[in-house]
Amino acid sequence: MSVNFGKVAVLYGGNSAEREVSLASGRAVLKALVDQGVNAVGIDPKTDDITLLKKQGFERVFIALHGRGGEDGVIQGFLKTLDIPFTGCDVLSSAIAMDKSKTKQIWQSYQLPTADYQIILKESFDESQCASIMAQLSGTVMVKPVNEGSSIGMAKANNTEQLINALQEAFKFDNKVLLESWITGQEFTVSMLNGKVLPAIRMKTENEFYDYQAKYQSTETLYFCPCGLNEQKLAQLNQIAVDAFHAIGCTGWGRVDFMLDEQDNWKLLEVNTVPGMTPTSLVPKATETSRL
Incomplete structure (x- = not known):
């Protein structure tokens, strides 16, 4: 590698619910x-004292921490105070992208397409509201902890009883939960790298949705890259991805996730500011295809 990056710390592991995925990403x-x-060293904030990064001579940091503490602006703010350059988005855009509710509100203000939703707070949750919520969100909902990634705590609810159970499970991970109208269709993702759109990927799983098991454990999940869209539809997808990424203020690298519903309309799901880098992760697949 022609550029001398100096001593680089790869931050991975950490204390979030996504620790195991982060360890796999960091090792890769x-x-x-x-x-x-590159003179790179792995650093795990769960066991290593990251306050010593400057004293230990680290000149740059590659953030491979997923979830809270790594993807939400916290570590970004800490590294800013140390004046150590780091990969990925800045403090504000990391914090916004980690919060699915804030992300959706910003996208709506830009008139970008996203599913109907409601925010449920644990402290004010009333089970008697669930029937009304189901009706307002077309009868089937996706339940998502607002500040978790890797599909942790997510579930599909087809009726009131399932919604109550899914919310109780989601509240174990977050006090704020996003409920989205269920989208039937195909799932796509677009990776971003220094202003460049990488080849889109279409994912197919036999699971009800692209969940944790489908992402990291299954050998049955299928990935299509090129994704099979015609030129016009692909251009539309890429433009929405760029607009969505920039609306949050994201820079550097990341990934924007989508559904293409049965009416052939795009629906934005979320932005990942520290995407997985495991053997089954999507950014490496898109990068490899871009080289062909």
Whole structure:
């Protein structure tokens, strides 16, 4: 590698619910950097004292921390105070993208397409409201903890009883939960790298949705890259991805997730500011295809 990056810390692991995924991502990133001759060292904030990064001579940080503490602006703010450059988005855009409700509100203000939704707070949750909520959201909903990733705590609810159970489970991960109208269709993702749109990927799973098991454990999940869209539809997808990424203020690298519903309309799902870098992750797949 022609650029001398100095001593690089790869932050991975951490304390979030996505720790195991982060460890896998970090190991893959660390190996890739070392293989390219970069002086890189793995640092786990759960066991290592990250306040010593500056004193230990680290000049740059690759953030491979997923979830809270790594993807929500916290570590970004800490590294800013140390004046150490880091990969990915800044403090504000990281914090916004981690909060699915704030992300959707901003997208709506930009008139970008996203599913109907409601926000449920644990402290004010009333089970008697669930029937009304189901009716308002077309009878089937996706339940998502607002500040979690990797599909942790997510579930589909087809009736009031399932919604109550799904919310109780989601509240174990977050005091604020997003309920979205269920979208039937195909799932796509678009990776962003330094202003460049990478090849879109279409995912197909036999599970009800692209959940944690489908992402990290299944050998049955299918990935299509190229994604099979015609030129016009692909251009539309890429433009919405760019607009959605910029609306949140994101820079550097990330991933924007979509559904294409049965009416052939795009629906934005979320932005990932520290996407997975595991052997089954999507950004590496898109990057590999872009080189062909």
